[in-house]
Amino acid sequence: MKQASYEDAFGAGVCPILEDSDLDAMTDEQMQEELSNWQRQAGGPLEYVVEDNIRLVERHIELRAASDDDLFKGISDAEAAIEHWTPKLDGEDGWLARRIIRSCETDLKDFRREMDRRAKIVS
Structure with missing residues (x-):
């Protein structure tokens, strides 16, 4: 899995970057849980990565419902x-x-x- 890293005044960290293959391997329930987890992380130092991950999970959920x-x-x-x-x-x-x-x-x-x-x- 790809990762984005950051460093701020409080330290450094990493955030995973989801890919289609990660989500394709998940069940519908796992994907809903993944979405919930990402929504709780919104507003952090890598908010743009979190928002991209949320959009990707939502797109996969939308496609599965089609x-x-x-x-x-x-x-x-x-x-x-x-x-x-x-x-x-x-x-x-x-x-x-x-x-x-x-x-x-x-x-x-x-x-x-x-x-x-x-x-x-x-x-």
């Missing part, structure tokens, strides 16, 4: 958006196209990872 149809629709919508915005990368809306494409690529990765996780559970 139906297979919702995931397939999300994949389809993200692919369609990427196809639509890619030709606009060199135009005056290139900044917007890059932002939308980057967001859709993240969604695609998340949706496909969750589909793979579910497939592994079934087999």
